[in-house]
Amino acid sequence: MSEKPFFVGYLPVPGPFRTFLVVLSVLLVAGLGTAGFLMGAAQDDPGPGAFRFDYGRQTVTGVVALTPYPLIHVTQGNDRIKPGDTFMMTAGGKSGVDSRAIPLDGQLAQVSGIILERGELYMLQVRGGQNGLRAAEGDVPAIAVEPQGRWQLTGEICDGKCLAGAMRPGRGLAHKACANLCLLGDVPPVFVSSQPVLGSEFLLVTGPGGTRLPRTAYDYVAQFITAEGNVTRHGDLLVWEIEPDTIEVVQ
Amino acid sequence: MSVKYTPVQWNRNKWLYDGVMLAGVGAFLWIFLYVTPEVLSHERAVNPQIHNARAFGACAFVMLTVILCIGPAARLDPRFLPLLYNRRHFGVMTAFVALTHASYILNWYFNFSSSDKYVALLYANSSFGQVAGFPFELFGIFALVCLLILATTSHDFWLKFLTPPVWKRLHYLIYAAYFSVVAHVSLGILQDQRNQVFTIIFISGAAAVIVLHLAAWWAERGRSIAAKDGAWVEVARPSEMTEGRARIARLTNGDRVAVFLMEGKLSAISNACAHQNGPLGEGRIIDCLVTCPWHGFQYDVRTGRSPAPFTEMVPTYRIRIHNGMIEVHPDANPPGTPVTPVPLPAAQRSKEGALA
Amino acid sequence: MDVAQAILVVIQAWGIFGALTAAVFLTVGIERVDEDAQGAYVFRPLLIPGVMLIWPLVLWRWWRIESQRAGWAERYKPVRGAHGAAALLMSLGIIAIIVTGLSVRQEWPGDTAPVQLSDGASQ
Numbered sequence: 001m002s003e004k005p006f007f008v009g010y011l012p013v014p015g016p017f018r019t020f021l022v023v024l025s026v027l028l029v030a031g032l033g034t035a036g037f038l039m040g041a042a043q044d045d046p047g048p049g050a051f052r053f054d055y056g057r058q059t060v061t062g063v064v065a066l067t068p069y070p071l072i073h074v075t076q077g078n079d080r081i082k083p084g085d086t087f088m089m090t091a092g093g094k095s096g097v098d099s100r101a102i103p104l105d106g107q108l109a110q111v112s113g114i115i116l117e118r119g120e121l122y123m124l125q126v127r128g129g130q131n132g133l134r135a136a137e138g139d140v141p142a143i144a145v146e147p148q149g150r151w152q153l154t155g156e157i158c159d160g161k162c163l164a165g166a167m168r169p170g171r172g173l174a175h176k177a178c179a180n181l182c183l184l185g186d187v188p189p190v191f192v193s194s195q196p197v198l199g200s201e202f203l204l205v206t207g208p209g210g211t212r213l214p215r216t217a218y219d220y221v222a223q224f225i226t227a228e229g230n231v232t233r234h235g236d237l238l239v240w241e242i243e244p245d246t247i248e249v250v251q
Numbered sequence: 252m253s254v255k256y257t258p259v260q261w262n263r264n265k266w267l268y269d270g271v272m273l274a275g276v277g278a279f280l281w282i283f284l285y286v287t288p289e290v291l292s293h294e295r296a297v298n299p300q301i302h303n304a305r306a307f308g309a310c311a312f313v314m315l316t317v318i319l320c321i322g323p324a325a326r327l328d329p330r331f332l333p334l335l336y337n338r339r340h341f342g343v344m345t346a347f348v349a350l351t352h353a354s355y356i357l358n359w360y361f362n363f364s365s366s367d368k369y370v371a372l373l374y375a376n377s378s379f380g381q382v383a384g385f386p387f388e389l390f391g392i393f394a395l396v397c398l399l400i401l402a403t404t405s406h407d408f409w410l411k412f413l414t415p416p417v418w419k420r421l422h423y424l425i426y427a428a429y430f431s432v433v434a435h436v437s438l439g440i441l442q443d444q445r446n447q448v449f450t451i452i453f454i455s456g457a458a459a460v461i462v463l464h465l466a467a468w469w470a471e472r473g474r475s476i477a478a479k480d481g482a483w484v485e486v487a488r489p490s491e492m493t494e495g496r497a498r499i500a501r502l503t504n505g506d507r508v509a510v511f512l513m514e515g516k517l518s519a520i521s522n523a524c525a526h527q528n529g530p531l532g533e534g535r536i537i538d539c540l541v542t543c544p545w546h547g548f549q550y551d552v553r554t555g556r557s558p559a560p561f562t563e564m565v566p567t568y569r570i571r572i573h574n575g576m577i578e579v580h581p582d583a584n585p586p587g588t589p590v591t592p593v594p595l596p597a598a599q600r601s602k603e604g605a606l607a
Numbered sequence: 608m609d610v611a612q613a614i615l616v617v618i619q620a621w622g623i624f625g626a627l628t629a630a631v632f633l634t635v636g637i638e639r640v641d642e643d644a645q646g647a648y649v650f651r652p653l654l655i656p657g658v659m660l661i662w663p664l665v666l667w668r669w670w671r672i673e674s675q676r677a678g679w680a681e682r683y684k685p686v687r688g689a690h691g692a693a694a695l696l697m698s699l700g701i702i703a704i705i706v707t708g709l710s711v712r713q714e715w716p717g718d719t720a721p722v723q724l725s726d727g728a729s730q
Contacts, residue, residue, distance in 0.1 A: 030278075415683075441708050
């Protein structure tokens with residue numbers, strides 16, 4: 001005990017301490033750098049979703065249908081969006097286009113915006129005000145809604161916009177609060193199924209009987225769940241009316 | 252302090268300390284932010300805002316882990332004491348890094364909605380009744396508030412104003428903060444992360460903190476307690492004393508006394524430094540002054556007073572040699588009360604001389 | 608949302624009280640409670656955030672010092688006893704929360720196929 005060096009902050013560091021501290025300093029800096037590398041390089045792939053600004057602005061015409069989340073059944077398309085396609089819409093930020101779409105329910109409208117795309121899922125972030133969504137002239141074709149029966153599906157409820165590429169990663173529990181915020185802002189919720197249902201991995205998810213996703217289901221957003229409900233086909237898009245009472249967290 | 256307060260009291264060692272810590276933090280952030288995107292072979296990169304948030308969040312966790320390891324490491328091995336010396340600066344750095352993480356999160360996940368982002372932060376996820384999906388952000392907010400309290404009350408003024416025991420109690424928030432950070436990670440990113448490297452680093456960091464704390468706690472359990480003999484308390488035999496060093500005795504009221512041998516004479520002062528209640532008895536006598544092992548505050552062992560111009564004082568104790576034992580009286584004298592040192596018996600002194 | 612807004616109002620009120628306390632304490636009070644602060648001004652802005660965060664504690668200490676209720680001995684009672692308990696509690700809490708976190712962690716149920724419970728025509 002008697003000859004151990006003694007460190008005093010404002011005095012020169014004693015010799016034996018100095019070597020120890022130099023080694024410790026090097027280890028600390030190297031350790032922090034290594035930790036930064038390992039933790040940074042351990043990040044998972046956030047998926048292929050993205051804003052497709054490279055496609056340019058898309059302007060198409062179609063029939064507005066409320067599920068209650070508004071859809072467009074395309075009647076006049078362009079190079080990328082074909083007649084017969086059905087897609088969801090979102091406004092800028094964490095908002096839907098409900099206030100603009102509801103007055104146009106069942107009518108022909110022109111929509112304009114940027115595509116968000118993740119594999120086969122895509123939606124349009126429409127421009128602000130009339131530029132994004134306005135009534136159009138023309139004949140309104142009848143849109144068939146085909147019941148596909150009752151299904152038990154397994155997967156995850158996400159907000160369609162972040163999932164489709166507004167955020168990477170745009171799903172998962174770390175992102176849950178953001179997803180809820182999007183859903184509260186009327187962004188359409190999308191169910192990612194564990195395996196394709198009638199050819200689709202992604203389904204628009206609503207409450208039973210054409211209602212909004214009930215608030216009780218928000219507790220399960222971003223968790224892997226199984227639940228039951230009727231599936232209907234709207235154009236080429238599947239809509240699942242989830243029954244909140246049947247939701248169970250996958251063990 | 253006893254000279255006028257300044258914003259930060261610098262010295263060479265503090266510059267070196269801060270330099271090393273900044274280099275470490277800089278290395279972590281630079282590598283995470285700019286090197287790892289090159290390594291990740293994702294079809295599309297993680298959003299820069301999320302990447303930045305993760306970098307600063309991970310960095311804050313690692314910094315906090317290092318901070319929490321320093322204390323017990325220094326108790327187990329005094330060579331780590333220099334890391335304790337300027338730990339406050341590292342703590343303030345951590346608070347800034349954590350704040351940066353929080354602002355990236357707030358301005359990304361909670362922005363762009365029709366609600367105020369602070370309101371959104373508090374109400375977007377209200378799944379309080381479940382573990383998975385619990386609004387883990389709350390743990391992060393709590394930890395951040397703790398870190399901010401610790402960082403903003405780190406100036407020496409606060410120690411003197413609040414008194415070291417109150418200040419220390421307040422700074423026990425670090426334990427709550429660390430638990431909260433671990434909970435924030437466990438119920439947050441850990442739920443999503445599929446690459447187990449992160450899980451391993453995270454658990455190893457938390458485990459290191461736990462093991463070191465329990466080891467230090469265990470090691471200190473057996474430290475000596477003074478036996479009580481009437482009003483006076485036995486500390487040690489004269490032969491157990493070493494010149495320039497102290498023996499620490501715990502009194503029945505829980506206070507600790509440091510009995511020093513200086514120039515062959517015994518003096519007793521409180522073991523608690525006036526600055527942060529550091530263990531004076533583990534210090535040394537340098538230039539006739541007891542020097543605290545934590546931050547180098549000094550006291551004259553005979554009076555309990557710091558040398559001018561400093562004005563710190565610690566309580567002194569009466570001391571005597573009775574039936575071959577060194578004894579102190581458990582009633583402390585008011586801080587700065589001079590006590591005449593008691594010479595060691597001649598036989599003992601000659602033994603000391605022979606040893607020297 | 609109402610609760611969230613109410614919490615924010617409370618936080619704002621806390622900050623306003625803190626700012627007022629800081630204004631008074633750092634101009635008038637600090638010199639009365641600590642002679643080392645007399646004539647030292649540069650470091651005072653550094654204390655503003657701290658006062659704003661823990662202003663009730665500041666007011667309590669200020670009152671203790673002004674009313675000379677603070678005995679000298681209370682400065683020299685290190686809080687060692689609580690240290691072990693705090694470390695132990697933290698350790699147990701960490702173990703519990705990590706175990707809990709890992710136990711609820713889910714794997715993507717990619718093996719589970721969708722099940723058709725009834726066909727479309729039967730609806």
